[in-house]
Amino acid sequence: MESWEEEIGQVDHFYSHAHIAGIWLKNGKLKLGDRVHIKGHTTDFEETVTSMQVEHRDVREADTGMHVGIPVHDKVREHDRVFIIHQ
Numbered sequence: 001m002e003s004w005e006e007e008i009g010q011v012d013h014f015y016s017h018a019h020i021a022g023i024w025l026k027n028g029k030l031k032l033g034d035r036v037h038i039k040g041h042t043t044d045f046e047e048t049v050t051s052m053q054v055e056h057r058d059v060r061e062a063d064t065g066m067h068v069g070i071p072v073h074d075k076v077r078e079h080d081r082v083f084i085i086h087q
Contacts, residue, residue, distance in 0.1 A: 005037055005083040011076045012067070020069045021076045028084060030068060031061040035087075038072070040080030047072050
């Protein structure tokens with residue numbers, strides 16, 4: 001089965017001290033274990049969602065309209081696009 005990507009949100013902040021991407025979910029859901037692709041002008045990498053917070057509370061999933069923070073291994077920038085990778 002081929003994988004495909006669906007745009008679900010956009011980075012609106014990068015917390016550099018903790019390597020956390022602040023993401024505004026515009027479309028769809030995000031769950032622990034999901035694989036995301038973050039892409040922008042100088043950003044292009046994949047990350048597995050290992051933890052996620054909404055308003056400083058740990059959550060297992062988030063839905064459209066929510067602002068979530070996820071740890072990332074590389075720097076992200078405002079306006080980077082976030083895609084979920086469907087397997």
